[in-house]
Amino acid sequence: MISYDWxxxxxxxxxxxxxxxxxxxxILKKTQAQIIRAENGHEAVELAKNNKLDLILMDIKLPVMDGYEATKQIRLFNKDIxxxxxxxYVMSGEEEKTRQAGCxxxxTKPLRIKTVLDTLSKYL
Incomplete structure (x- = not known):
């Protein structure tokens, strides 16, 4: 089994x-990564401004500010994270829409453990 040490x-x-x-x-417990939570897009932008983060896992359908807008705002001050x-949402064009926002x-939900870990490992 692959070990994820983050x-x-x-x-x-x-x-x-x-x-x-x-x-x-x-899912991430065994990786030992430090986890921070935001419950809406506005919180995400503020936490991204004020913390040194290695990766953001962004839900799209959020209260206050959706994931598209939060991603666009984060990209204004951090192009690399x-x-x-x-x-x-699994509708046609949804993946392209997330990439245009800056993801x-x-x-896609439901999230599968191996898919989550494999995807995150490409960036960590």
Whole structure:
């Protein structure tokens, strides 16, 4: 089994649904990455401004400010941080829309453990 050792990494999970956040937190527990949570797009932008992050896992459907707008705002001051969209939307063109907003990659819900870890490992 592949080991993911990210103990020196900080990951921002932007997720308004508590159960989805807990699921991601559980997936990432064995990696030893430090996890920070934002519950909406506005919080995500503020946390990205004020913390040294290694990766952002961005839900798209969020209150206050959606994931597209939050990603665009983060890209104004940080062009390099990997941002991975996570969404239940599987409509045609959705992946392209996330990339146009500035996301590096795209995950569809329901999230599979191996897919999440493999995708994040490309950027960490």
């Amino acid at each position: 103990q020196d990494k900080v990951i921002l999970i932007v997720e308004d649904e508590h159960i989805n956040f807990r699921y991601l937190q559980e 990997p941002i991975i969209a996570q969404t239940a 590096n990659d795209y995950l």
